[in-house]
Amino acid sequence: MTIFLVRRLMHSIVVLLVMSFVVFAGVFAIGNPVDSLINPESTQEEKERAIEQLGLDRPLLEQYFVFLKNVARGELGTSFVHNRPAIKLILERLPATLELTVAALLFAIVLGVPLGLVAGLNPDTLIGRGILSSSILFFSLPTFWVGLMLIMVFSVDMNWLPTTGRGETVDLWGFKASFLTLDGLRHLALPAVNLGLYPLALMIRLTASGTQETLPQEYIKFARAKGLSPTRIIFLHLLKNIMIPIVTVVGLQFSVLLAFAVVTESIFAWPGMGRLIIDSINLLDRPVIVAYLLVTVIVFLLVNFLVDIVYSTLDPRVRLSGL
Amino acid sequence: MTNSPLERQSPVRRFWNEYSESKVAAFAFFVLCAIVLTAFAGPFLTIQNPYDLAQISILDSSMPPGSESMDGATFFLGTDDQGRDLLSAIVYGLRISLLVGVVSGALAVVMGTAIGIFSAYAGGRIDNAIMRVVDLFLGFPSFLIALICLAVLGRGADKVVLALVLSQWANFARIVRGVAIVEREKEYMEAAKGLALPKTRIVFGHLLPNCMPPLIVVSTMNVAFSITLEASLSFLGVGLPITEPSLGLLISNGYEYILTGKHWMSVYPGVALLITVASINLVADRLRDVFNPRLNK
Numbered sequence: 347m348t349i350f351l352v353r354r355l356m357h358s359i360v361v362l363l364v365m366s367f368v369v370f371a372g373v374f375a376i377g378n379p380v381d382s383l384i385n386p387e388s389t390q391e392e393k394e395r396a397i398e399q400l401g402l403d404r405p406l407l408e409q410y411f412v413f414l415k416n417v418a419r420g421e422l423g424t425s426f427v428h429n430r431p432a433i434k435l436i437l438e439r440l441p442a443t444l445e446l447t448v449a450a451l452l453f454a455i456v457l458g459v460p461l462g463l464v465a466g467l468n469p470d471t472l473i474g475r476g477i478l479s480s481s482i483l484f485f486s487l488p489t490f491w492v493g494l495m496l497i498m499v500f501s502v503d504m505n506w507l508p509t510t511g512r513g514e515t516v517d518l519w520g521f522k523a524s525f526l527t528l529d530g531l532r533h534l535a536l537p538a539v540n541l542g543l544y545p546l547a548l549m550i551r552l553t554a555s556g557t558q559e560t561l562p563q564e565y566i567k568f569a570r571a572k573g574l575s576p577t578r579i580i581f582l583h584l585l586k587n588i589m590i591p592i593v594t595v596v597g598l599q600f601s602v603l604l605a606f607a608v609v610t611e612s613i614f615a616w617p618g619m620g621r622l623i624i625d626s627i628n629l630l631d632r633p634v635i636v637a638y639l640l641v642t643v644i645v646f647l648l649v650n651f652l653v654d655i656v657y658s659t660l661d662p663r664v665r666l667s668g669l
Numbered sequence: 670m671t672n673s674p675l676e677r678q679s680p681v682r683r684f685w686n687e688y689s690e691s692k693v694a695a696f697a698f699f700v701l702c703a704i705v706l707t708a709f710a711g712p713f714l715t716i717q718n719p720y721d722l723a724q725i726s727i728l729d730s731s732m733p734p735g736s737e738s739m740d741g742a743t744f745f746l747g748t749d750d751q752g753r754d755l756l757s758a759i760v761y762g763l764r765i766s767l768l769v770g771v772v773s774g775a776l777a778v779v780m781g782t783a784i785g786i787f788s789a790y791a792g793g794r795i796d797n798a799i800m801r802v803v804d805l806f807l808g809f810p811s812f813l814i815a816l817i818c819l820a821v822l823g824r825g826a827d828k829v830v831l832a833l834v835l836s837q838w839a840n841f842a843r844i845v846r847g848v849a850i851v852e853r854e855k856e857y858m859e860a861a862k863g864l865a866l867p868k869t870r871i872v873f874g875h876l877l878p879n880c881m882p883p884l885i886v887v888s889t890m891n892v893a894f895s896i897t898l899e900a901s902l903s904f905l906g907v908g909l910p911i912t913e914p915s916l917g918l919l920i921s922n923g924y925e926y927i928l929t930g931k932h933w934m935s936v937y938p939g940v941a942l943l944i945t946v947a948s949i950n951l952v953a954d955r956l957r958d959v960f961n962p963r964l965n966k
Contacts, residue, residue: 361805361808364805365805369817372817372820372821479693482947482950482951482954483947485950486893486897486943486946486947486950487943488897488900488901488917488939488942488943488946489901490900490901490904490905490917490920491900491920491935491939491942491943494920494924494927494935494936494939495936495939497927497928498927498932498936502927502928502930502932509928601809601810601813602810602812604810605809605810605812605813605816606810606812608812608816608905609901609904609905612905613924623816623820624905624906624907627816627819627820627907628906628907635820639817642813643809646808646809650808
């Protein structure tokens with residue numbers, strides 16, 4: 347187990363290094379780093395001083411190591427627009443994005459697994475077919491447009507739920523959290539549903555196909571022959587076995603949602619890092635873009651690492667073949 | 670001697686018969702054909718060119734669906750804030766969305782297939798190295814890859830296509846390589862090699878055709894995904910420029926009017942996008958069932 351985890355960790359570090367080089371090459375080497383790193387309003391003299399200070403006159407590889415050293419110290423430059431350290435700007439907004447992502451994922455799991463189970467157990471009934479067909483529809487719905495429709499129906503027409511911001515927040519270990527207040531939950535509802543529709547469709551299809559593949563297995567027949575109750579068979583024998591693909595997909599989806607949160611946050615004015623990155627791209631605020639990318643990559647790798655741990659606990663074969 | 674009905678059917682006919690066993694999929698196919706035709710014939714069908722300033726009038730702006738313009742034409746889906754007929758704008762937007770989706774999808778397929786086949790055929794270290802790169806790309810959501818590309822490259826239609834290709838090619842490389850590795854070991858490949866056929870002929874004449882079924886399914890889905898991705902990026906203002914108004918930009922333009930109750934400006938472009946993407950997905954879903962020999966009874 348330890349060897350397996352160490353190997354995975356090494357792998358993550360390699361990916362992180364490669365990504366840091368890609369980000370470095372993308373943002374610093376392509377295009378003019380002088381334009382992207384130095385305030386365009388500064389004078390020629392100031393520019394030359396900055397070029398020397400930033401080491402832009404040195405070879406590329408040397409620049410990369412300097413960049414790595416700065417990253418290790420958490421120095422990613424200062425935002426041109428906000429005039430504050432870029433990494434701070436990102437980290438301040440990370441909790442809001444994580445809250446939204448987790449809420450969306452929970453919505454998808456809590457609703458998707460039971461619905462998928464119903465569809466998988468009754469594939470030929472009207473309900474089963476209805477659930478599966480609507481999941482294809484959810485796949486096709488463009489997230490951003492659904493967001494607009496949710497606002498139109500629930501906020502403008504019915505006036506039930508607010509459209510922007512996080513609402514009232516509570517301090518939780520130094521972070522702001524919306525899900526602990528009623529007002530915050532009301533603000534969270536629409537964005538979470540919006541972001542959660544795609545993984546919901548995925549959960550439904552995954553659970554349904556997993557159920558259909560597991561049902562004809564020998565051990566299910568055996569459990570039935572033993573006279574176990576259907577509930578026991580479903581929850582103990584069936585669900586446990588379809589958990590493995592579900593856990594994997596939840597992990598993968600977490601990363602996808604983290605990226606797609608950009609869209610939802612823009613629509614619902616959710617003050618997370620996704621909104622910040624769009625503004626930064628439009629304003630060419632490169633230090634913030636770099637900070638966002640590195641933080642996102644680190645979160646991805648952490649999540650993948652966690653998934654590996656859960657995965658190898660659920661399915662011991664993975665540990666062995668992983669070696 | 671009478672021919673059995675199966676023998677008289679052409680392959681296309683046989684394929685269609687099997688495909689159309691699902692009525693929903695058959696319907697989706699016709700809807701898709703209609704959409705593509707509409708996009709092609711766009712300029713001849715619409716009542717105006719919505720981007721020719723001489724043809725639109727600001728006096729017609731923000732009119733609800735069904736209103737009549739100053740010169741008597743009907744705006745079936747209303748007009749936008751500039752006085753453009755929304756239906757015409759949707760048809761024009763559809764052209765751009767489909768074009769970007771199909772072009773980037775096709776380029777991603779070509780790039781991914783080439784790399785996948787090369788990787789499988791080369792094997793060994795080269796294969797290993799290429800697959801590492803593929804894994805790296807697949808490890809990140811395509812939306813994020815596209816976003817990174819656009820953050821680095823800037824705006825413009827060509828850059829959007831490049832971003833979409835870069836965010837999708839790895840999928841195809843992985844699939845094609847997977848199929849090719851299995852096919853490589855089969856006897857017909859050995860026979861082809863035994864005949865000392867030229868390498869290009871083995872790859873293009875024998876290997877590639879056998880990789881087609883999964884490739885067709887995934888590339889169909891990929892077009893739908895590219896269209897959605899482009900629309901999302903354009904909606905956020907990092908995709909296509911305002912001079913190439915795709916469906917995503919239309920929705921984005923109507924966004925601010927939703928709160929004032931002028932919902933049609935973003936509802937209908939969205940419906941057009943949804944119908945397009947849903948019909949492509951339904952067709953792809955059915956194609957997968959038809960191609961999958963495990964499900965063929």
